[in-house]
Amino acid sequence: MPTVVCNESGLDTDLLRGDFPALQQLVHGRQLVYLDSAASSQTPRQVISALLEYYERDRSNVHRGVHELSQRATDKYESARYRLQRFLNAAEPEEVVWTRGATESINLVAAGWGRQNVGPGDEVLVSAMEHHSNIVPWQILCKERGARLRVIPMNRRGELVEGALDTMLSPRVRIVAVAHVSNALGTVNPVREIAAKAHAAGALCLVDGAQSAPHMPIDVQEMGCDFFALSGHKMCGPTGIGALYARRPVLEAMAPYQSGGDMISSVTFEHTEYNDLPHRFEAGTPAIAQAIGMAAAVDYLESLGMDRIQAHERDLLAYGTERLSAIPGLRLIGTARDKAAVVTFDLEGAHPADLGTLLDHQGIAVRVGHHCAEPAMRFFGLSAAARASFSFYNTRSDFDALAEAVETAKEILA
Ligand code: PMP
Numbered sequence: 531m532p533t534v535v536c537n538e539s540g541l542d543t544d545l546l547r548g549d550f551p552a553l554q555q556l557v558h559g560r561q562l563v564y565l566d567s568a569a570s571s572q573t574p575r576q577v578i579s580a581l582l583e584y585y586e587r588d589r590s591n592v593h594r595g596v597h598e599l600s601q602r603a604t605d606k607y608e609s610a611r612y613r614l615q616r617f618l619n620a621a622e623p624e625e626v627v628w629t630r631g632a633t634e635s636i637n638l639v640a641a642g643w644g645r646q647n648v649g650p651g652d653e654v655l656v657s658a659m660e661h662h663s664n665i666v667p668w669q670i671l672c673k674e675r676g677a678r679l680r681v682i683p684m685n686r687r688g689e690l691v692e693g694a695l696d697t698m699l700s701p702r703v704r705i706v707a708v709a710h711v712s713n714a715l716g717t718v719n720p721v722r723e724i725a726a727k728a729h730a731a732g733a734l735c736l737v738d739g740a741q742s743a744p745h746m747p748i749d750v751q752e753m754g755c756d757f758f759a760l761s762g763h764k765m766c767g768p769t770g771i772g773a774l775y776a777r778r779p780v781l782e783a784m785a786p787y788q789s790g791g792d793m794i795s796s797v798t799f800e801h802t803e804y805n806d807l808p809h810r811f812e813a814g815t816p817a818i819a820q821a822i823g824m825a826a827a828v829d830y831l832e833s834l835g836m837d838r839i840q841a842h843e844r845d846l847l848a849y850g851t852e853r854l855s856a857i858p859g860l861r862l863i864g865t866a867r868d869k870a871a872v873v874t875f876d877l878e879g880a881h882p883a884d885l886g887t888l889l890d891h892q893g894i895a896v897r898v899g900h901h902c903a904e905p906a907m908r909f910f911g912l913s914a915a916a917r918a919s920f921s922f923y924n925t926r927s928d929f930d931a932l933a934e935a936v937e938t939a940k941e942i943l944a
Pocket of ligand 1: 630631711
């Protein structure tokens with residue numbers, strides 16, 4: 531359980547920050563202001579303890595041993611799946627496949643589902659604001675299968691153009707793959723509506739939830755998507771673990787992505803019978819410690835309450851946006867009406883890399899670059915921009931520090 535956690539107005543950030551050892555440090559002699567959670571969040575000690583306990587007590591392989599340690603590890607590994615199922619409100623734990631992260635989840639779908647279901651003349655739709663990991667796997671698939679990758683356009687605010695999807699949908703479209711929240715712009719896309727439209731046109735819908743799962747309640751059944759991809763390290767979990775949610779009938783019909791141990795039920799030199807779901811898609815020794823750590827992360831988030839996390843971060847978004855947009859020469863990139871946890875900006879006359887370095891010298895960690903969304907950056911006429919991304923452990927004072935540091939950097943760079 532977190533040390534936490536609530537006062538009348540919501541989360542008690544002063545208290546809960548104590549759960550995050552990495553937030554306690556000085557960087558370049560200043561108290562760290564961590565505003566890079568969209569790249570990777572920080573880890574609470576409850577997750578670190580779960581990892582330690584596995585390594586110090588239960589360390590062994592899963593699904594393979596009758597001995598005590600292996601049984602403990604297997605129980606914890608499988609119970610982690612239940613916890614994530616509940617977190618996502620998937621109908622059953624078998625619909626949750628452990629992967630290395632959102633990237634691997636999307637690759638799994640592109641390979642396991644795509645090669646069977648996308649053919650010459652078919653179309654795959656992605657949006658103009660996608661992360662490279664929701665572009666490149668589809669690009670490779672389309673090239674291999676003679677299909678066409680088409681892009682749902684966005685407007686200058688960084689929102690999907692209204693009505694564009696309707697005109698693009700046709701019987702040729704096999705899947706619509708969109709980010710729930712854009713990592714580069716913060717836009718929240720109307721995924722429920724997108725999934726319903728895709729289905730009405732006979733297509734499936736994949737939602738890239740890498741940037742939504744850490745910030746809002748997720749209900750995949752209510753969303754109506756066929757696939758939902760997430761990464762553990764962005765939601766207080768360990769690195770090297772993530773998950774793919776897929777509806778059972780879709781998963782049942784999919785081809786294995788990787789093969790070898792654990793994904794089989796019997797093997798002869800002539801023929802292999804595959805294992806049941808979800809093990810069919812988890813070849814080899816999995817990321818056991820990381821799955822156990824993920825369970826602790828999900829428990830942590832749930833104990834804070836995703837509603838409370840969302841409310842706290844909405845306040846921060848409004849405050850941070852106001853603070854930064856008051857700086858002369860600063861242009862916000864991504865001004866969608868529905869946004870989450872990301873404020874990307876360009877500062878006139880300052881190269882983002884120089885700005886990022888000057889901010890770092892003041893103890894402030896932001897991301898600078900194309901944010902693995904080069905097409906989205908190019909749309910705004912940029913090759914790079916600075917991004918402040920935050921989480922429930924951030925406070926308004928973090929944005930005060932950022933705004934002051936940007937002003938200082940501006941003077942230095944002038
Ligand atoms: N999609 C989005 C929207 C992301 O922000 C990221 C990570 N930046 C990914 C996918 C890929 O996640 P990972 O690198 O953890 O696989």
